[in-house]
Amino acid sequence: MLDTLYYKNPYIKEFTSKVISCQPGKNGYEVVLEDTAFYPEGGGQPGDTGSLNENIEVIDTKERDGRILHICKEAIAEGTVVTGKLDWQRRFRHMQQHTGEHILSGIIHQKYGYDNVGFHMGKDFVSVDFNGMLTPEQVAEIEECANEAVFSDQEIRVTYPSSEELKNLNYRSKKELTGQVRIVEVAGSDICACCGTHVKRTGEVGLIKVTRSEHYKGGIRLYLQIGWSALEDYAQKLAGVQKVSVLLSAKPELIGEAVERMQGIVADQKQEILLLKQQLMQYQIKELPEGERLAVFLKDDPSSLRPFCEQLLEKREMAVVLTGDDGAGYKFVLGKKDGVMQEETKQFREACAAKGGGKGNMIQGSASACSDKIIRFLEDEWGFVTVKDGK
Ligand SMILES: [Zn+2]
DSSP states (O other), X not given: OTTSHHHHOTTOOEEEEEEEEEEEOSSSEEEEESSOOOOOSBTTBOOOOEEEXXXXXXXXXXXXXXXXXXXXXXXXXXXXXXXXXXXXXXXXXXXXXXXXXXXXXXXXXXXXXXXXXXXEEOSSOEEEEESSOOOHHHHHHHHHHHHHHHHTTOBEEEEOOOHHHHHTOOOBOSSOOOSXXXXXXXXXXXXXXXXXXXXSBGGGGOOEEEEEEEEETTEEEEEEEETHHHHHHHHXXXXXXHHHHHHHTOOGGGHHHHHHHHHHHHHHHHHHHHHHHXXXXXXXXXXXXXXXXXXXXXXXXXXXXXXXXXXXXXXXSEEEEEEEETTTEEEEEEEETTOOOHHHHHHHHHHHTEEEEOSTTEEEEEEOSOHHHHHHIIIIIHOOEEESTTO
C-alpha cells in the first residue's frame, strides 16, 4: 500500500494503469487497478472521485482487504488499460484541509497536551475534536500560531522510520500502530502518524480559520475553514454582510449596532401596537349591542380573543369571540360569568364541530363548522346576538 501512486507523489492528477478486476458492488462497480493515484477513504479524509478513460465516472474510492476499490458507475473489462483522472480541485482541498488540521492539532498538542480524538472532513466544513477545553482567547492564539506556520511556508516531510527510530520519536497517533508507520512532519508544528495526503509546504494550505467551537464530550470541537474553502466561506459571508449593510443603510462593520437599534425600534412598536389594540378593543366593545349573550366575529389574531371575551363578560352573562374563516376554520374563546358548564361545552363542541377546552369560566379551541352554522346554533339554541367583524 505504501508504494501506491498517491503516496509516491500526492500531486499526480492523471495516470495510466490496467484493470485487474471489476465486480458489481453495492454502490456501483468495484474496479481494482494495478496502481492508482485515487486516495481511498481513510484517516478522516474522504475517498477521491474522478474518471477512468474520461467517460467512466469514479464516484468514490475505498479500501477493502488491502485492495483499493474504485467505485464506478459502469463496468470495465479486465485487462483494459485506463487513464485515471482525479477531480483535482476536490482532492487538493482535502490535502489543504488535512495538512491544516495537522498544523492546528500539532500546536494544540504542543501547547496543551490535548489529543485530536475526532476528525471530520465534510463538504462544508472541517471539524476536529480535542479531549480538553480551550478558552476563546486560547483558540484565538492557536489560530494565530497556525497561520504563522502557514505564512512561514514550512516544509512537510513524509518518512518511514524503522521501529528503532520510532521508539525515540515523539509523535502523535490516534491508535496503536503495527507494521510500517508513515510519519508526517510539519516543521515546527507537528509530528504525526498519518495515512492521508498532504501538501508539500505549509504555504499551500492557505488560511486556517476557526469559525466556531462547542463543548464536546468534556473537551472542545473546533469547526474550521481551510484554504480554498476559507476563501469561499469568506466570500459567502461577505455577500451576506453586504446585503444586510445595504438593507440597513449601515457600514458593513457597523451592522451589529444597526440591528440592535432596529430591535429597539421593533420592541417600541410592539408596545405601541399592544396599546392601540387595547384602545381599539375598548371602542369596539362600546359600539356593540346590549344583550346578556353576545357572539363577536373579529378580524384579528387569536391572541386578542381572550382579552376581548374577558371585557365582554364584565357586563354580560355569556360571550363567544371568534376569528377565522369558513375555509380554515375558527379559533374561539367561549366564556360564561359563572363558569362554562360541562353540558354547554359538550353542546358547543357537537354543534360547531369544535375542539378544545379550558378551566373555570372560559374554554378555547378551534371550530370547523361554517360561520352560518355557528351563528344559527348560538342564536337559536342559546339565544345569542351575533356581531360580525366586531362592528
Ligand atoms: Zn494527515
